[in-house]
Amino acid sequence: MSVRKKFRALLKSPGMTMAPGCYDALSARVIEAQGFEALSAGGYAAVGGILAQPDTGQSNMRDYADHYARVCAAVNIPVYVDADTGFGGVNNVRQMIRAFEAAGVAGVFISDQVFPNRCGYMEGKQVIAVEEMLAKMKAALDARTDPDLFIVARSDAFGVEGLERAIERCQMYMEIGCDMAKPMGADKIEDFKRVVREVPGQQMATFSNANPKGWPAFEEMEAAGAAMVSYPSAALFAAVGGVTRAMAALKRDRHTDAVKHEFVALQDYYELVGLERQNRNEEALLARAREIVAKYGARKG
Numbered sequence: 001m002s003v004r005k006k007f008r009a010l011l012k013s014p015g016m017t018m019a020p021g022c023y024d025a026l027s028a029r030v031i032e033a034q035g036f037e038a039l040s041a042g043g044y045a046a047v048g049g050i051l052a053q054p055d056t057g058q059s060n061m062r063d064y065a066d067h068y069a070r071v072c073a074a075v076n077i078p079v080y081v082d083a084d085t086g087f088g089g090v091n092n093v094r095q096m097i098r099a100f101e102a103a104g105v106a107g108v109f110i111s112d113q114v115f116p117n118r119c120g121y122m123e124g125k126q127v128i129a130v131e132e133m134l135a136k137m138k139a140a141l142d143a144r145t146d147p148d149l150f151i152v153a154r155s156d157a158f159g160v161e162g163l164e165r166a167i168e169r170c171q172m173y174m175e176i177g178c179d180m181a182k183p184m185g186a187d188k189i190e191d192f193k194r195v196v197r198e199v200p201g202q203q204m205a206t207f208s209n210a211n212p213k214g215w216p217a218f219e220e221m222e223a224a225g226a227a228m229v230s231y232p233s234a235a236l237f238a239a240v241g242g243v244t245r246a247m248a249a250l251k252r253d254r255h256t257d258a259v260k261h262e263f264v265a266l267q268d269y270y271e272l273v274g275l276e277r278q279n280r281n282e283e284a285l286l287a288r289a290r291e292i293v294a295k296y297g298a299r300k301g
Helices: 003-012 025-033 043-051 061-074 090-103 130-143 163-176 189-198 218-224 234-253 257-262 266-273 275-300
Strands: 017-020 039-041 079-082 107-111 150-155 180-183 204-206 228-231
Touching: 003 150, 025 039, 025 061, 025 234, 025 266, 039 061, 043 061, 043 079, 043 234, 061 079, 061 090, 090 107, 090 130, 107 130, 130 150, 130 163, 150 163, 163 180, 163 189, 189 218, 218 228, 234 257, 266 275
Parallel strands: 017 228, 039 079, 079 107, 107 150, 150 180, 204 228
Antiparallel strands: 017 039
């Protein structure tokens, strides 16, 4: 089963699938190694990891495509990614879908914010006209070459125009043919339940460290009907916390003994990054090369 078919199957499976967010290929590999069946790769974590900056729309399509390609190459589970606003108009959206599809993503969501967009939990957001977003989403749907690529329209109208308008937009996005339409910010359990009732299709929950108000309990959101929940910035915040503690100890003590219990063991790290597998592959290739050289040497003799 392809990762895209697997992603769709997970959304239809009983319960709420967890999709932690990675910020690079290594964190993606860690997520997979812990047994998760899917992962997310959002702009907030990507901009933080790549540029060490807040997510205010300063990255571009090619940066993201390259970043997602590395993430997808590192794992064998579905990767659901952030496409910001589609990086422009309908022609840009078409180009983005082709690039992200080639990168190997299983699903992609596009926001109806103006460009440059901001993290959905930041102040100062604005949304484009719904007609413009509908045209973008139709361009995205038409551009995919694999019908299993999961395409989501995300509306940020909740924080600008209120829940009523966000739901109405999502209803229109579903009518144009999107696989899912998600009102960003409808995190209170009563708001989420209303979205599930009024917006056709499945819904995902977002448990983001960027949300200053927090989020409902996992069981509560699962009971409300969420098919999947992303933790888009969990790995990023964990990494910043872990590295900060390690470097603070090194600066203070001139060694890391105080935090060495947090370090992964050397053998575990090599297992994670596949050193033994790489060495076996290298040796097999060299052995075959030696066989050929020996064969031609025997002929000359």
